[in-house]
Amino acid sequence: MAARLSDVDPIHWATPFVLGLMVFVIYTVDRLLDVRKIRMDASSQPLTARHAFHRDHAPLLWRMAVAAAVLAIALTFFLPGSVIRFGMIMGISCAIYVGSVFRLPTRHPVLLLKEPLVAILYTAGVWGSVWVQRPSVSYIDVVEGLMFLGIAFQNLLLFAVMEQLETPEQPLFSLATAWGLDTCRLVLRWLTLLVVLSAFAICFIASDRFAQRSALMLGLMSLTLYGMQRYPAYFLKHERYRWLGDSVFWMPVLVL
Template structure:
């Protein structure tokens, strides 16, 4: 029963949304940023809209019953999901009215970039790979940091450093999923980093990104001296270690898509800091 429920949670990207909002609150707490709940809610709704629209656009291309569950569920229930998108969009517009204008401006710029990219990838140049995973990782990390930037009104070096770690982790996460889902994506005609570059090269890139993450993580203790940094870096290295474990156990974790369960939970791990330490 629980497995079935969680399968739907993953299919509708609710675990990704949870990771974004928890990580955004976590980053804000480091700077004691007075981020209102409405800003965090707006981020969660926006992330859900982006992922859901992307899944709907991907679902148009499925060719067989061998498609991934998230694509099948969006394909079969497209009319209802479009209605839900309209409802969520209206709620988002209502929530945005309570936010500071400059934060809305930042969000609109980022949202417009995502909108243009999705249109370009799905409708303009459908047959060419345009680095979708890198773009999503970039936007996801920026979205997590955006509420903090909006409410402290500057970008301190440590925030850039946090963003870089989030970007590396998100990139590893996405390319790892591509690599594991290579055969399904290839059969369905989806362009991904793995289908274009190959599984072996994807694995090498993941290992390189993990190496970059470790170097970046280690260098923090040379450049930043804040006492709170140790707690945050402990969470970051835990997140990186979990993704490294998924890479090492990919064959075992293919069953029931456990690689996605564990991989997406990575961005929920900061809840440890938010609840048990800051709370």
């Protein structure tokens, strides 16, 4: 969606493969280091189901992460120079992030930046890798990129809220515990409102039909996450919120 909206046609074939591989590597290594950190610190927070899975399959997941990283590095030789330079900046940023999270104490205040930082890095990877392949970026691109950033943060904050509701007796250290559930719900409502209002504004301002459709899809993505927030009891069962919450990022396929 970002490629079509930004009029990068065709986007270099290796771009989505490298992006997907690196998202897998960063997510997997982050979880594996979390498990190692929890194992080293007896006073740390309890293991979630995701962390337990990574602990139980750590040797296999480390091998998969290394293989994915090697394949991604090999594919970078096919990418345009602008994407390689951007990827190096993103790679260094992600390495600093993962290393810092691993080294800091479990309840260090800086770790409260984890949700917004992950949202920024994810959005930058998706939209930035496309934008560097074109000479200029329109204001519609920027607005929809910011809408995507809001949705990414909404997704992560929603997960933090749901995790606290899952284990209220042993809450995980996150923005949900620092801000409180009421404040988080208020922030989630405002994020939804801003994304939806931005979607309608683009429909009235933009003349490009695809820009209008993509804006409405971003609005629907945000509303879907808001629906999960409104009915936590249902979406907490079998961790429905987790796989449904992440699946919203596949919804843009419907407008391609």
